[in-house]
Amino acid sequence: MDTTSRSPVALVTGASSGVGLALTSRLLAERWSVVTLTRSPLPQHDPALAAARAEGRLRAHHADLADLRGLARALEGIAAAEPRIDLLVNNAGVSLDAPRAAASGRDVHFDVNVLAPYVIARALAPNVAKGEHRTILNVSSNALLQVKELDLDELMRPTRFTKLFGSYAASKLALSLWTHEMAALLPGGVEMRSVCPGANDTPMTRGAGMPGWLRVLVPILFRDPKHGAARVLDAARGGLPRGAFLHRGRPAAIPHLHRAREVHDLVASLAG
Template identity: 30%
Template sequence: MAPSKRWTMADLEPQSGKTIIVTGGNGGVGYEAARHLALKGANVTIVVRNPERGEAAATAIRQVLTAAGPAAGTVAVGVADMADLASVRAFAAAFAASHPSLDVLLNNAGVMMLPRAVTKDGQEAQMATNHLGPFALTGLLLPLLAATPGARIVNVASHAHRSCSDLALDDWTLERSYTPWAAYARSKVCNLLFTHELARRLAAHGDGGGGGGGGDTPPVLAVTAQPGWARTGLVGKATVAAPFTALMAVFQSVLSHSAEAGACPLVYAATEADVRADDYWGPSFLGLRGPPAREKKAPMATDAPASAALWAKSEEVTGVSFLG
């Protein structure tokens, strides 16, 4: 294992035979994570909203796998819209029916800084996509993860979580106050709070949620990671004021990195031996670029009352309860 401060995808160890889900795997850092994990032997399912885009991404990955030879793994496509709880449930049921185990759930799919919208479930769209969908998917797939020794859940957060100071539980869908940035930052601190409470509950349960709490198997490892300023299409879809766009253009060349580099902290968190429960991994330079490093979280992201309140609210609105 290379030290994280020098770690690149070239240091990724064999993942032969592992079953891995990467949501949002048809582009950006999700695509790069899925591609490299499959190249190292994993059987990867990329979960996408658009089947056609998913198949196009899978075809591109399969071409690389064929060239890599017999040691490479496989890639399949699953369809789920993280903002649609019925879609999440349908995917989870189909996956569980065809897979006896799951080594890694990489909750990567997300949206960023969109105009206010409400989903068919009545939820604010950024919160639905970035937190509630992954929360529900994690709970629905936890039995498979708990049945797999060494399994991991990696929730993808963002440096933006530091901008959030209020979960707005009394204005949950942000009817009274909405800005694209604040709503995005709130959803991202929720990724960290969810992981914090998930790690606590897994440890308290003692066997990863898969049995009677006897501690016969190691708990599932729950961690967070963030890609830094990765050059992907996500920012291009965001609602950004003109001055901020100009500022981004000026600093992008020195503060950003490629989608592959952005995927490194995610893959590191999903695979490396020195990763601990409730860790937060991101790029080493200012949390924006560079090799993976263990990061500090904003104080709010580890607030126990906030994480417990978020868990209760998430169970209420998704209808998915686990590790109670």
């Protein structure tokens, strides 16, 4: 008997590790079907993932979010294979130790953290509108609260660089700004919010993109990614404002909110 047709369907990007993997595991445990979009493969020796894969409840797709052409091809396949998506979680992101150009010539922080989630949300919004939950969540960061000046040209093609509080923080601010603007434009009762998952002990937070003084504190102060996954799922509950940025489970003010339309229109134009 086909049981997957009655399961709610979530699409999770960046599901191969960290919060994305924890979120995928939790959704599967709650009997969701999960569609993943990742650059790296999912863990191969996880019994729960293997069982869900065998049941048809875990369906993997692959794309490098820094390659927008490849991403578009992957999204065409997902849109055709998954006519109904209840929950879309744009979780994938990067925090690097230096600027790095994507295929477009723009910095990877912009293309992966800002532009790719927009491309994904726009492409799959019709599928989400057919679901029961009809929710899109963009995983952001409280680092955006530290951004004093938002220079979009500098974000796309940086001439200076600061770990975590530079391009990464600005990219998450841009993400939450266009989320705020786009939320009012979505069809079919689709809701969209951005959410900070909190401080989680993940490969990214242990990576070279973190300032050294903070990286040494990760094993001590940062939490298991399951906590971040719980915060993300909590952001999907009803009654929360559309377009809100959720920090510690509550709507928080987004800096530079008056520039939300500007950021949205820029991202929309680059997405084509």
